[in-house]
Amino acid sequence: MPASVLLIDDEVLVRRGFRHALEEAADVVVLGEAGRAADGLLLAQRHRPQVVLTADVTQLTRLCGCASGGVIVLATEGTDEHLHRVLTDGARGFLLKRASHEELVAAVRAVAQGHAFLCAEMTARLLDRFEILPPIEELDRGLGSLSDRERQVLVRMARGRSNEEIARELYLTCATVKSHVSHVLAKLGQPNRMHAALLAQRMGLLSRAG
Structure with missing residues (x-):
């Protein structure tokens, strides 16, 4: 079954670009989109998507309860504090808005399957900090x-x-x-x-x- 996705972002052009990228993938279906988290929450409660992509984290905890796979937070810039906060609140993924279409689709696939996903930039910073490599x-x-x-x-x-x-x-x-x-x-x-x-x-x- 295709991974079902809901998009939440107040920038129409960003939503349009992300939707186009996701709909290009044969194994992803976009159920809907919203400009604010409050409106997105109503859609999430109605459609119960596997993944929610959101730039508005004001309803993050409640959105997490509506997505069977998890929520991916979209951010203009990634800071350690922001990452820690959204992960603590239940997000399963973190992606910068400038992410490539390929990375966006990979993030959705991973979270839909129950995995976590961090964008490459944040991954590199975490690896540098904890010296995993x-x-x-x-x-x-x-x-x-x-x-x-x-x-x-x-x-x-x-x-x-x-x-x-x-x-x-x-x-x-x-x-x-x-x-x-x-x-x-x-x-x-x-x-x-x-x-x-x-x-x-x-x-x-x-x-x-x-």
């Missing part, structure tokens, strides 16, 4: 050891794809994709696919992959 030389060696197919799998992991989606895109079986994921984690020295995806974003693999 090993030294850059070690990362380069790990990435260099990946086969072409493993690199393709890693890029799709970073885009929020599930094993089933990766299998369809690369014409592989789910068992083969699972094996590739295990090899990627081992070669990169990462404990899980989330950390591997963060690493791919940090190292710029998404932009290089086109």
Whole structure:
């Protein structure tokens, strides 16, 4: 089933651009849009979307209760304080309004599936702060050891794809994709696919992959 989305933003052009990007994805459907959180809450209570994208966080806690997957907060600029506040209030995702259409769709897919999603800029800052990643030389060696197919799998992991989606895109079986994921984690020295995806974003693999 497609991921159902509700958009809330007081800028009509922003909503129009995001809606266009989401409707380009075959696995996403936009149920409606609103300019204010109060109006968006009424739509959310009526339609019960999987994901709410909102720039207005005045009703954030109540919106979280209406979205089966979660709420993604849209921000013009990302500060640590803002991120901490919205995550504490229940948001499952954080995205800058200047995000690419690809990152927007990846965020919706991830949150619709019950995962969390942070935009690449905030991810990089958090990684720098908590030093999750090993030294850059070690990362380069790990990435260099990946086969072409493993690199393709890693890029799709970073885009929020599930094993089933990766299998369809690369014409592989789910068992083969699972094996590739295990090899990627081992070669990169990462404990899980989330950390591997963060690493791919940090190292710029998404932009290089086109």
